[in-house]
Amino acid sequence: xxxxxxxxxxxxxxxxxxxxxxxxxxxxxxxxxxxxxxxxxxxxxxxxxxxxxxxxxxxxxxxxxxxxxxxxxxxxxxxxxxxxxxxxxxxxxxxxxxxxxxxxxxxxxxxxxxxxxxxxxxxxxxxxxxxxxxxxxxxxxxxxxxxxxxxxxxxxxxxxxxxxxxxxxxxxxxxxxxxxxxxxxxxxxxxxxxxxxxxxxxxxxxxxxxxxxxxxxxxxxxxxxxxxxxxxxxxxxxxxxxxxxxxxxxxxxxx
Numbered sequence: 417x418x419x420x421x422x423x424x425x426x427x428x429x430x431x432x433x434x435x436x437x438x439x440x441x442x443x444x445x446x447x448x449x450x451x452x453x454x455x456x457x458x459x460x461x462x463x464x465x466x467x468x469x470x471x472x473x474x475x476x477x478x479x480x481x482x483x484x485x486x487x488x489x490x491x492x493x494x495x496x497x498x499x500x501x502x503x504x505x506x507x508x509x510x511x512x513x514x515x516x517x518x519x520x521x522x523x524x525x526x527x528x529x530x531x532x533x534x535x536x537x538x539x540x541x542x543x544x545x546x547x548x549x550x551x552x553x554x555x556x557x558x559x560x561x562x563x564x565x566x567x568x569x570x571x572x573x574x575x576x577x578x579x580x581x582x583x584x585x586x587x588x589x590x591x592x593x594x595x596x597x598x599x600x601x602x603x604x605x606x607x608x609x610x611x612x613x614x615x616x617x618x619x620x621x622x623x624x625x626x627x628x629x630x631x632x633x634x635x636x637x638x639x640x641x642x643x644x645x646x647x648x649x650x651x652x653x654x655x656x657x658x659x660x661x662x663x664x665x666x667x668x669x670x671x
Contacts, residue, residue, distance in 0.1 A: 421535060424501070428539035431497050435489050435547040442484040443554040446477055477562040481551055482572060482634035490544055490576045491626055495608045498580045501536040502587035503601035506666065510595040516671035529666045533588055533659060540584055541577040548573040568638040575643055578651040579629045583608060585658035592662040592669070 506529070509515040519525065548569040555564050583604075590600045608625075615624035628647050637643065 424535050424539040427497070427501060428543055431493065431539070432543035432546055434493060435485075435543055436550065438489045438493075439485055439547055439550070440554060443481060443551065444558050446480055446555070446558050447560055449480060450477075477555055477558075477560060478564055478568065478638045479631060479635050481555065481564060481569075482638065483631045485548060485551065485569075486572055486576045486629060486634050487626075487631050490580065491612065491629060494540070494544060494576065494580050495583055495612075496605065498540055498584035499587050499601055499604040499608065501540055502584045503591055503604065504597035505532050505536055505588055505591045506669075507591040507594045507597040507600055510671070511597055519671060525666060526663055529592070529663060530659075533585070533662070536588070537581060537584060540580055541573075544577055544580070545570065545573045565638075565641075568641065571637050571641070571643055572634045575633065575637060575648060576629055578648045578655075579625075582651045582654045582658075585655040585662075589658045589662045589665070593665045 504511075506515070509518050518528065521528065549566060551569045552564050552566045555562065587600065587604045590604065591597065594600050611625040614620045615626045615630070621627065628651070633644065633647070
C-alpha cells in the first residue's frame with residue numbers, strides 16, 4: 417500500500433468520524449429542538465436562518481436530520497474535504513519534486529491519474545454514505561415515534577455526493593495543471609466559502625452553488641423517494657468534464 421493510499425484512508429477515516437461525531441448529538445437533540453422551535457426562531461437575527469428553522473420544523477425529523485447531516489455538515493466539512501483531497505493530488509507531487517519519479521512508474525499516465533482521482537473520490541463519498549446509513553438507527557434512540565427510511569437517507573447521500581464530486585473534480589483539474597497545492601486549496605476554499613456565505617443573503621442566495629443541495633432539495637427527495645436527475649445528472653456531467661480536462665492536461669504535462 418503506497419503512502420498516498422494510506423494518507424487517503426486516514427483522511428477518509430477522519431472525515432467519517434468527524435461527520436458521525438457531529439451527527440450523533442444533533443439527532444439525539446431532535447426532541448428538544450422540536451419542542452423549543454418557536455423560542456429558537458425568535459433568536460435568529462437573519463430571515464434566511466429563520467426560514468431554515470421553519471423548514472426543519474415543517475418536515476419533522478427527516479427535514480431536521482437532512483439539515484444537520486447534509487446541508488450543515490456535508491456542505492461545509494464535505495466541501496473542505498473535497499478541496500483538500502484534490503488540491504495536492506498532482507500539484508503536491510510537483511511541489512515536492514516527486515512528479516518525475518511518479519511518472520517513471522511502468523503504468524500509463526492516464527491510469528495513474530484516474531487511479532489517483534478514483535481513490536480520492538472514494539475517500540470523499542464513502543464517509544457520506546456510511547454516516548448517513550446510521551441515521552435511521554440514531555433516530556430510533558432519540559425516543560421519538562418518527563421513523564426515517566434508510567433508502568431515503570442513501571438517496572440524499574447520493575445527491576450530496578454528486579455536488580461534492582463536482583467540487584472535487586474541479587479542484588482536481590486545477591491540481592493537474594498547477595504546482596502549488598496550497599494556492600489551489602486556498603483559492604477553492606475561498607470560492608466555496610463565498611458561495612456558502614451568499615446562500616444566507618436574500619436574493620443573492622439564488623446565485624449560490626449550495627442551492628443545489630439545500631434543505632428543500634433533500635426534503636423533496638425524502639418525500640418522493642427518488643433523485644432529482646435534473647440536478648444530479650448535470651453535476652455528474654460537470655465532474656466528467658473536469659476529469660476529461662484533467663486527463664488531457666496531464667497527457668501534455670512535463671515534470
